[in-house]
Amino acid sequence: MKIGVLAIQGDVREHVHHTEAAGADVVLVRLPRDLEGTEGLIIPGGESTTIGMLMAEYGLLDAVMQRASDGTYPIYGTCAGLILMAKEVIGFSPARLGLVDIDASRNAYGRQIASFEVDLEIPVLGEQPFPAVFIRAPKIQRLGPSVTPLAWHHGEVVMAESGPYLVSSFHPEMSPDLRIHQYFLEKVKRAQAVAGVS
Amino acid sequence: MQEQRGTYNVKAGLAEMLKGGVIMDVTTPEQAIIAEKAGAVAVMALERVPADIRKAGGVARMADPRIIKSIQEAVSIPVMAKVRIGHFVEAQVLEALEVDYIDESEVLTPADEQYHIDKWQFNVPFVCGARDLGEALRRIAEGAAMIRTKGEPGTGNVVEAVRHLRAVNAQIRQVVATPESELPDLAKELKAPLDLVKKVKELGRLPVVNFSAGGIATAADAALMMQLGADGIFVGSGVFKSQNPEKTARAIVRATLHYNDPKVIAEVSEDVGEAMPGLEMASLEAKDRMQDRGI
Numbered sequence: 174m175k176i177g178v179l180a181i182q183g184d185v186r187e188h189v190h191h192t193e194a195a196g197a198d199v200v201l202v203r204l205p206r207d208l209e210g211t212e213g214l215i216i217p218g219g220e221s222t223t224i225g226m227l228m229a230e231y232g233l234l235d236a237v238m239q240r241a242s243d244g245t246y247p248i249y250g251t252c253a254g255l256i257l258m259a260k261e262v263i264g265f266s267p268a269r270l271g272l273v274d275i276d277a278s279r280n281a282y283g284r285q286i287a288s289f290e291v292d293l294e295i296p297v298l299g300e301q302p303f304p305a306v307f308i309r310a311p312k313i314q315r316l317g318p319s320v321t322p323l324a325w326h327h328g329e330v331v332m333a334e335s336g337p338y339l340v341s342s343f344h345p346e347m348s349p350d351l352r353i354h355q356y357f358l359e360k361v362k363r364a365q366a367v368a369g370v371s
Numbered sequence: 372m373q374e375q376r377g378t379y380n381v382k383a384g385l386a387e388m389l390k391g392g393v394i395m396d397v398t399t400p401e402q403a404i405i406a407e408k409a410g411a412v413a414v415m416a417l418e419r420v421p422a423d424i425r426k427a428g429g430v431a432r433m434a435d436p437r438i439i440k441s442i443q444e445a446v447s448i449p450v451m452a453k454v455r456i457g458h459f460v461e462a463q464v465l466e467a468l469e470v471d472y473i474d475e476s477e478v479l480t481p482a483d484e485q486y487h488i489d490k491w492q493f494n495v496p497f498v499c500g501a502r503d504l505g506e507a508l509r510r511i512a513e514g515a516a517m518i519r520t521k522g523e524p525g526t527g528n529v530v531e532a533v534r535h536l537r538a539v540n541a542q543i544r545q546v547v548a549t550p551e552s553e554l555p556d557l558a559k560e561l562k563a564p565l566d567l568v569k570k571v572k573e574l575g576r577l578p579v580v581n582f583s584a585g586g587i588a589t590a591a592d593a594a595l596m597m598q599l600g601a602d603g604i605f606v607g608s609g610v611f612k613s614q615n616p617e618k619t620a621r622a623i624v625r626a627t628l629h630y631n632d633p634k635v636i637a638e639v640s641e642d643v644g645e646a647m648p649g650l651e652m653a654s655l656e657a658k659d660r661m662q663d664r665g666i
Contacts, residue, residue, distance in 0.1 A: 181628055182391040182412060203629065218388050220412040220448055227410060227628060252388070265407075265447045279447055285471035286494050288381045289374040308384045309449065309471070347384055 174361060177202040177211035181227050183219020183253060187346035188354075195354040197361075205236035213247040213361040214240075216254030218308065218344050221279065222267055225257055229268035241272060245368040247337040248272065249357045255340040256311050263314065273335045274317025281312035293343075295324040295332065298352045305331070305343035312342060337364045377494030379516065385449065385471065385496060386517035386580040389413055389603055393593065393624045394582070396420050396607045398438070400445035406610070409620035413449040413471070415605070416442040421478045421525030422608035422647065425659065430480045433461040439468055451498070456665035457483025459492075466495045472517070473497045475510075477664040478524045478607070487665060490514025500584065502535045504542035506666055507577055508563035518577060520601070521662040522585020525608050527649035529592045531662060532585050536599050539581065546571045585662065588613070588646040590626035590639050597630035614644035 178188045180201035189199045192215060200211055208214070214237065216224070228234045240246045248270075250258040256277050257269045264279030282288070288309060292302035303324075313330045316322060324332035324341070332341040332353075337360060345353035375381075392412030397403040403414045418434040419427065433454050443450045449471035454461035456475055461482075465473050475488055477500050490497040491514040500521035501507035507518045520539060522532030542561065546568055549557050554572065558565040570578045583596035584605035593604045604627050606620075613619040622639040629635035657663070 180391075183389075184387050185391065187387065219390075220388070220392060222407060222448060223392060223410045223412050223624070227625070230625075267408075284443075284469045285385050285449065285496065286466065286469050287376065288385065289376045290378055290380055291374045306380055306384055308381060308388060344384065347380065347387070 174198065174213075174358065175200060175211050176358070176361065177208055177214040179214065179216045179224070179228075179233075179254075181219070181224045183224065184217040184251075184344060184346055188215050188217045188251075191346045191351055191354045192358075195351050195358050197358055202233070203231070205232045208236055208240055212365060213249070213357070215357070216248065216250040216257055217346070218252035218254065221253035221256040221269075222265060224253055225266065225268040228257070234268055234270060237270060241270075243368075244336055245364045247339070247357065247360045247364050249339040251341050251344055251346065252308065252310055255313075255342055258338060258340055260317070261315075273333070273338050273340055274319050275313045275333065275340070276315040277311045278314045279311050280309050281314075282307060282310050285309055291326060293324050293326060293331070297323055298356060303345070303350055303352065304348040305345070306347040307331075307343045310342045313340075334360075382496030382516035383579050386498070389449070389582075390580055391603055391628065393604045393606060393627050394451065395610050395620060396605075397442060397611070400441045402611055402616070403442045403446045403450075405617055406620055407446045407448050409617065410624040411448060411620065412603070413451055414442060414446060415451045415453065415474060415607075416470070417453060420608040420611055421661070422527070422612050423525075424478060425525040432479060433458070433464065436464065436468055439465070439470060443468075443470075453479055454488070455479040456481040457486050457488060459488045462488050462493060462497075466493055470495065475499050475515075475665075477521060477661045481664050487513050498582075500662070500665075501539065502662055502666070503538045504546070504571070505561035505563045507539060507581070508561065508567040508571070511567055511577075511579060512564045515579070517580050517582070519582040519584040519605055522583065522587070523652065523655070524585045524661050525650075526586050526652070526655075527588040527609060527612070527647040528652060529586045529588070529595065530652060532583050532587060532596060533599065535585075535662075536583055536596060536601060539577070540600055543571055543576060547575050587623070588649065590622040590636055590643070593623045594626045594630040594636050597627055603627070608647055612647035618643040619646070
């Protein structure tokens with residue numbers, strides 16, 4: 174299985190490591206041609222303004238949208254990636270994909286001093302809590318009817334999925350736990366099965 | 372579940388998010404907006420850029436909190452600010468202002484010639500300068516969650532930035548090649564804690580993110596430092612002392628992303644106007660070398 178990791182800026186190295194450790198081959202995606210042959214895409218954390226702007230400039234927003242047009246191309250966005258995948262964003266957001274029906278609020282937990290780590294219960298991953306790292310994290314302020322919440326912190330949704338798309342406001346690549354990357358690779362397998370049938 | 376703030380994971384984590392990006396020195400909200408629109412991943416809020424600090428002479432201190440606040444209000448990207456080496460009260464002030472990262476910086480006049488700040492006491496993360504591996508590991512031992520090689524600030528001359536990054540990389544290779552049993556001796560030679568030297572051997576790199584700083588003035592300079600292995604770029608005077616800051620800022624951001632693609636670097640370097648005026652190292656007197664402060 175070949176997974177693209179968007180390599181414009183941010184926590185690329187850690188996502189590459191986790192994705193490979195979970196059993197997939199990784200392609201670094203900097204330009205539209207890098208998407209060829211990938212069966213899914215991970216958008217790492219970083220600065221969403223920088224990543225969105227540079228994706229637009231180098232034709233990557235259009236290329237990813239085209240790839241996603243038949244609804245069988247799984248994409249996982251973490252932190253900045255969640256912002257880029259949100260339909261609406263509260264705060265400065267020069268460019269994004271808008272594939273998931275959520276409103277995201279940038280830096281909603283506050284500045285760096287409010288960043289934190291916490292063990293989260295994530296039912297789809299089993300009983301063992303997941304060590305989640307939140308860094309200047311966004312909040313999901315609204316979920317559309319097509320979006321399923323997967324994890325909560327203080328009653329607020331911090332991880333969700335919608336069709337082939339997965340988003341989390343925290344960074345699963347910053348703890349050694351591979352379960353979320355494995356969960357995403359399972360989604361990629363299911364999407365391939367669906368694409369194969371149709 | 373209990374939230375934990377200010378953990379090392381969280382502090383070093385923000386630096387990880389900045390990787391592959393450019394952090395720009397700014398002195399006004401207007402400059403901060405130019406930096407954000409050009410694609411900077413963070414800004415460093417200052418009263419003067421290093422080239423002007425150099426010119427002004429005298430004692431350079433932490434910026435006026437009003438400047439920092441006005442920049443925090445102007446942009447959504449992280450805002451960093453500098454404190455004098457060893458001046459832990461300036462650091463307390465910046466923590467109270469909720470800056471996202473504190474740079475304990477040789478660009479300002481050191482407040483303590485013996486001790487750096489005990490950075491473990493803070494919830495806000497720190498970045499510190501280093502000219503070699505030993506210096507980098509000493510700062511990490513004091514709690515720094517990010518390193519930048521020092522270069523020579525405010526000169527627009529990349530030669531010292533190259534020297535320092537090459538020195539760090541060469542020493543990392545030496546640590547990796549040294550057998551475990553000889554590491555204690557090497558640690559002594561580097562004047563670095565043994566546990567961190569062991570960590571470097573295990574990882575084959577510094578345990579935290581390492582940006583390049585001090586003298587980067589053009590898109591090609593930025594790509595040079597990235598090809599030499601920097602995780603990202605600090606540009607001090609290079610943007611706002613150039614003839615056309617908007618174009619220079621955009622070019623440096625794009626060259627940092629596509630550092631391995633000379634065609635892109637050529638494209639973005641075209642027609643950006645004059646870079647900042649540069650200084651030859653031989654023209655600097657010993658007292659004017661900022662890199663020798665706080666080692």
